[in-house]
Amino acid sequence: MDPTAVEGKNDKQQGEITHEEGSSVVTEVVPPSTDQTLSHVEAMSQVQSVMANLITEDPLLSDxxxxxxxxxxxxxxxxxxxxAMVVNVRRADDEVMAVVVTQNATLLDLKHAIKRYITLRQTRNGGKQHISWKYIWKRYWLYFNSQKLSDDRKTLKQYDIRNKDEVTFIKRLKDRG
Structure with a gap:
């Protein structure tokens, strides 16, 4: 193939330029030049629209x-x-939340994952934005197989929690001193 014939040759498809780099022929897709400029908000809106369309139409991403x-x-x-593994967290109102944590996660990692899950859900649903997690963890325990999960440094494996196991929120009882 004659290198001078390939170098800088415009393809018939608009926005493609073919040229030679070293020993290979490279085709680059160049966006057509337009005088239209978008604001950041407009560009983000278009990107989100395209992403939403891709997610809903793709069978692997549809969930x-x-x-x-x-x-x-x-x-x-x-x-x-x-x-990673899924830990199902059952709330007092019997709602089950599927929370994803790494295989070697600690109880503290699970608590942070629960916090992220709830915060993201509240943001998407337009619900209450501020939740006092300090209050939540003072008032509720997490239980697994009738065992209170009290040591934040222990891994979930040490508590014998595996993929798709269910952990329950249970209200703490007042200690009688």
């Missing part, structure tokens, strides 16, 4: 929310590779 965060995507990837 993700349309306003997906990077953390949620990373959690799903970690689940697929077996690097």
């Amino acid at each position: 993700l929310p349309t306003q997906v965060t990077l953390e949620e995507v990373n959690s799903c990837i970690a689940l697929e590779y077996g690097q």
Whole structure:
């Protein structure tokens, strides 16, 4: 192939330029030049619209929310590779929350994951934005198989918690001194 014939040659498709780099031929997609500029808000709106469309139409991504965060995507990837597990957390009103944590997570990591899960859900649903987690952890224990989970430094494996196990919020009883 004659290098001078390839170098700088415009392809018939608009926005593609083919040129030679070293021993290979490279085709670059160049966006068509337009005089239209978008504000940041308009550009983000278009990106979110395209992302929402991709997520809803793709069978592998359809179970993700349309306003997906990077953390949620990373959690799903970690689940697929077996690097994370789902812990089902049952609230007092019998709502079950599927919280994703790493395989070697501690009880403290689980508490942080619960906090992220609730905060993200509240933000998406337009609910109460501020929750006093200090109050929550003072008033409630997490229990697994009738065992109180009290040491934040212990791993979930040390408590014998495995993938898809259920942990329950139980209101603390007052200590009688």
